[in-house]
Amino acid sequence: MRRAIALLALLFTLPALAVEPSEVLADPALEARARTIGQALRCVVCQNQSIDDSAAEVAHDMRRAVRERLTAGDSNDQVFAFMVARYGDYVLLKPPFKTGTLVLWLGAPLLLLLAGSALLLAARRRQRAGLAAPQPLSDEERRRLDELLATARCHPERSEGPLRQSERSLGLRPRDDS
Amino acid sequence: MQRRLLFLLPLLTLALMAGFFAWSLLVGRDPAAIGSVLVGRPAPRLDLPALRAGDPPLTDALLKSGKPVLVNFFASWCAPCLAEHPLFTRLGEREGAVIIGIAWKNKRDEAEAWLKRLGDPFKSAGLDLDGKTGLDWGLSGVPETYAIDGNGIVRMHFRGPITERDLNESILPFLKGAE
Numbered sequence: 001m002r003r004a005i006a007l008l009a010l011l012f013t014l015p016a017l018a019v020e021p022s023e024v025l026a027d028p029a030l031e032a033r034a035r036t037i038g039q040a041l042r043c044v045v046c047q048n049q050s051i052d053d054s055a056a057e058v059a060h061d062m063r064r065a066v067r068e069r070l071t072a073g074d075s076n077d078q079v080f081a082f083m084v085a086r087y088g089d090y091v092l093l094k095p096p097f098k099t100g101t102l103v104l105w106l107g108a109p110l111l112l113l114l115a116g117s118a119l120l121l122a123a124r125r126r127q128r129a130g131l132a133a134p135q136p137l138s139d140e141e142r143r144r145l146d147e148l149l150a151t152a153r154c155h156p157e158r159s160e161g162p163l164r165q166s167e168r169s170l171g172l173r174p175r176d177d178s
Numbered sequence: 179m180q181r182r183l184l185f186l187l188p189l190l191t192l193a194l195m196a197g198f199f200a201w202s203l204l205v206g207r208d209p210a211a212i213g214s215v216l217v218g219r220p221a222p223r224l225d226l227p228a229l230r231a232g233d234p235p236l237t238d239a240l241l242k243s244g245k246p247v248l249v250n251f252f253a254s255w256c257a258p259c260l261a262e263h264p265l266f267t268r269l270g271e272r273e274g275a276v277i278i279g280i281a282w283k284n285k286r287d288e289a290e291a292w293l294k295r296l297g298d299p300f301k302s303a304g305l306d307l308d309g310k311t312g313l314d315w316g317l318s319g320v321p322e323t324y325a326i327d328g329n330g331i332v333r334m335h336f337r338g339p340i341t342e343r344d345l346n347e348s349i350l351p352f353l354k355g356a357e
Contacts, residue, residue, distance in 0.1 A: 044318040
């Protein structure tokens with residue numbers, strides 16, 4: 001029972017449309033097209049709502065005009081052109097691709113490309129530097145290492161100290177970048 | 179050293195953003211402005227029933243008379259229209275401007291009573307009850323005002339009430355210059 005109620009409640013979480021029953025066209029195919037167009041047209045008084053989502057007077061007029069144009073036999077593109085002729089590119093929720101909108105369309109991908117290649121380059125450079133083989137120990141270094149290791153073995157409780165020291169003096173510890 | 183320079187990047191970003199915000203605040207940019215595509219184009223058609231009883235219907239004949247014309251969309255239910263109305267009365271009476279009034283989504287009786295009460299500066303007045311003409315004019319609401327030159331080309335489009343400043347800095351110079 002509770003599950004049924006929850007499911008029922010979920011059904012009512014659909015986005016509320018402002019399209020009024022009186023506006024809906026009798027022809028379901030035309031109405032479906034009107035909805036597609038209505039979702040892509042921006043209401044001119046509410047910044048970022050589509051006309052289908054807006055209860056503004058102008059949005060109501062625009063929905064009606066869309067349906068009138070469709071009923072008169074216009075194609076979807078013609079309806080968009082009709083609106084752009086009156087309200088400009090502003091009414092299109094998806095802005096057209098032209099000189100004025102180049103930055104809008106290409107800015108983000110370009111930035112991604114730039115940052116991506118910079119990261120890749122840096123990573124490759126780091127890899128190349130890391131692959132250089134370490135220099136073999138010289139005779140003198142080897143002698144000192146053996147000596148230190150021998151001391152460490154004789155004094156197990158102090159093994160920590162001298163070992164650390166020897167490592168540092170021999171440059172065996174990874175170089176600290178800071 | 180090069181690595182140190184990298185730490186300047188966030189600071190640079192901050193400076194860029196601060197610069198953008200400062201520019202936005204100082205230049206007076208209005209991000210809510212939607213502009214108008216009508217400016218520079220011929221005025222859309224006008225074919226409306228007259229608002230005042232006994233008047234001939236409102237057509238665009240007045241828009242091509244060779245004289246500049248102001249077209250004002252208003253409604254009696256709109257408070258900003260009330261605020262800008264005295265400016266139109268002044269334009270009509272003192273400056274002799276030709277003003278066309280269009281009552282948008284307004285009942286005839288109410289619009290007429292409103293004009294009777296506040297003064298009627300309109301040379302010709304129409305009634306756009308269903309807002310279709312408004313849509314053709316790219317109207318987003320009321321009040322909106324268009325300045326049209328003698329050749330019927332839209333030269334200015336004010337969204338929202340006109341102000342004393344609009345009157346002095348744009349409309350009056352336009353009316354004088356376009357004649």
